[in-house]
Amino acid sequence: MDNSVLLKVNQLKKTFIKKSGTVFNRKKTEVYAVNNVNFEIKKGEILGIIGESGCGKTTTARMVMRLMEESSGEILFEGNNLCTIKNAETNRLRKNMQMIFQDPYDTLNPGMRIVDILMEPLNAHEKNLPSNEKLKRVIEAIESIELKPAEDYLYRYPHQLSGGQRQRIAIARAVILKPSFIAADEPTSMLDVSVRAGILNLLLDLRKKMGLTMLFITHDLSTASYMCDRIAVMYQGRIVEIGPTKKIIQSPSHPYTIALVSVVKDLNYFIENREKLILDGEVDSTRKDTGCTFVTRCPHQEKVCHSKAPEIEALGNGHAVACHCHSNWLEKTS
Amino acid sequence: MSTVLSIENLSTFFKTDKGIVRAVEDVTFSLEEGEMLGLIGESGCGKTTVAQSILRLIEYPGKVVSGKVILNGKDLLKATDDELYSLRWKEISVIPQSAMNALNPVYTVGDQIIEAILLHEKVSKSEAVKRTKTLLELVGIDGERQKSFPHEFSGGMKQRVAIAMALACNPKLVISDESTTGLDVLTQAQVIALIKNLQKKMNLSVILISHDLPMVTAICEKIAIMYAGKLVEWATTEEILNNPKHPYSKALLNATPNLSDPDREVVSIPGSVPNLVNIPKCCRFHTRCPYAFDRCLNESPELREVTPGHYTACFLEGDKNG
Incomplete structure (x- = not known):
């Protein structure tokens, strides 16, 4: 494997079983939550999904973090296949990969003081450290997330902090072990605009200082464009487009991405041209594995879209798209 | 103005x-x-x-x-x-926050809109049904679906129903x-x-x-x-x-x-x-x-x-x- 690649995901798949019908007539349908997802993240890079x-x-993020078993596929982290190694080994690797969760009100134990919360990861992974060393690390971590002076925060409980401060503590908990990789799952979606910017800048800062690699998950394209070097656009379990942020924003090639970009870039254009950009379709995650997943809402669909799922196809410069007919209609519209 | x-x-x-x-x-x-x-x-x-x-x-x-x-x-x-x-x-009317919870789950959406019309305007029931149909079509939902219950709609469609409802009495x-x-x-x-x-x-x-x-x-x-x-x-x-x-x-x-x-x-x-x-x-x-x-x-x-x-x-x- 290429040395500069930290995380590589190959043909990752996760299916859930959805039960329906009455007691006597149970039907089980497979739901494709994640379907043949491939991507890689280079060292020091932020990939947005x-x-x-x-x-x-x-x-996807939970599978990468081993919080969930995959149905098939492989995840290579620093050359180790996370899907096949033993639990003990996974625990050792966890020191290098940490996660920041969405809701700072749910993810901090309300009965623990900040110092206890931040001590947990050290107790789990750095057992041999003397306790005064541990405390020093905790103080360092709190200072690194710009809560100063750290002593003021050590013995507080989460309910004494604001939402933004809590999310900072959650970030401190993730970086205290000096990991090389962080998965951030919508870290700012619960926060107000005025605090959000601070968290985003903090994450960018930490990346610079610690050389972090990040998987940044968000539903907000403008946040993603601010944070990420590359963006992967997912639709119904598949990556429909992946590429450098600039490419995705300036020349989106999948109809879904085009609609998404136009909403954020120029809402009035979207309002006037709604029918040309996206159809009012239903999202059905139990649909069979035939055809393109976007076909119910795609304004450019052709016959082939109903019968065959499109493969992801490179457009050059790291930009790739999964659409049968992007070349056809891109010509038409331009 | x-x-x-x-x-x-x-x-x-x-x-x-x-x-x-x-x-x-x-x-x-x-x-x-x-x-x-x-x-x-x-x-x-x-x-x-x-x-x-x-x-x-x-x-x-x-x-x-x-x-x-x-x-x-x-x-x-x-x-x-x-x-x-x-x-x-x-x-004056309101499109509420989280339309998902604003609709009554045990009545069809049509009944809920008709109720509002009948309470506030002197029209016959059949006229209210007709108006409900046009209202739903106005927001891009098939008029026949007024017989559906809220759980049969997706989140975006429930929101549309809420908009139709807000417009019920002009x-x-x-x-x-x-x-x-x-x-x-x-x-x-x-x-x-x-x-x-x-x-x-x-x-x-x-x-x-x-x-x-x-x-x-x-x-x-x-x-x-x-x-x-x-x-x-x-x-x-x-x-x-x-x-x-x-x-x-x-x-x-x-x-x-x-x-x-x-x-x-x-x-x-x-x-x-x-x-x-x-x-x-x-x-x-x-x-x-x-x-x-x-x-x-x-x-x-x-x-x-x-x-x-x-x-x-x-x-x-x-x-x-x-």
């Missing part, structure tokens, strides 16, 4:  | 064990016919309380303590219950209270597109309550920005974007990432929103304001017109122009 709720972005 | 709604010095306080929460204080703005006004601010700044005060929906321990809400020449705060009953739905003023929050980006845009198109088609006046600055700046003609229970700035969208006066408005614009300019650094606003319990007389933004001076700590700035049509509540702006 964007998509609507239920598109599989969080499931 | 004539003024549809004007709100003057509206104050709504809540009585709590810890003291009086001045949730909305001295809010003044007005709305022209066919205009879309975006009311924005962070969570807890009093946007929804303003909406509820307009509709007289504030309940104990809250109370509208002063001010006027004048709808077509009539002060809603002085209206009797009967008068209000005839005004709601017909003159109101002139619609208040949309964060009605697209919680929907997916594209669904949200589709719902907003629907509201905007209906507004143009039916010459509605709309108050769009939201915390999504980019969305509001894209579709509203005027914007009112609230901070901690106070209205800090009220002007046309171009003025707010190109010439914001209040430090909070400026900071808010700087804190929002913008797709057309992704390299610009977003700047957060230091500090946090003050506690509104027994808040002393002061500019409520002074704890986070880089330009705060003595006067901001002791006196509360009043909303004043700095340039024609541009109102702001800041001592810095007031002093410059006299």
